[in-house]
Amino acid sequence: MQQGPSAAPSAVFNLVLAAVLGLMGVFDLVMGARGAGAGVFITGLAMTIYAALLLRDALHIKKTGQPAMSRAKMNKIGLACLALYVFGVLVKRVPELAQFFA
DSSP states (O other): OOOOOOOOOOHHHHHHHHHHHHHHHHHHHHHIIIIIOHHHHHHHHHHHHHHHHHHHHHHHHHHHSSOSSOHHHHHHHHHHHHHHHHHHHHHHHHHHHHHHHO
């Protein structure tokens, strides 16, 4: 008989990661809104969304001892935020790279 995975999400780690990503995300959102570019705004949006998700999960773990959603769903949302972040980086950097290689 097989046992399930013994690793469980940590509320403290999720809170720390949410704080770091949230601060960087809000900073990028503000900088993007002030004229730093759409790429900066998009990367800030991706970080802020994922930080909010981690904060929600951490608070739910502290309250109930269980994560708010399954790992599969959390991974899908995390990958969607990562894809949005990479898109923002591409929006920021592709014009520079195109100019560099031209």
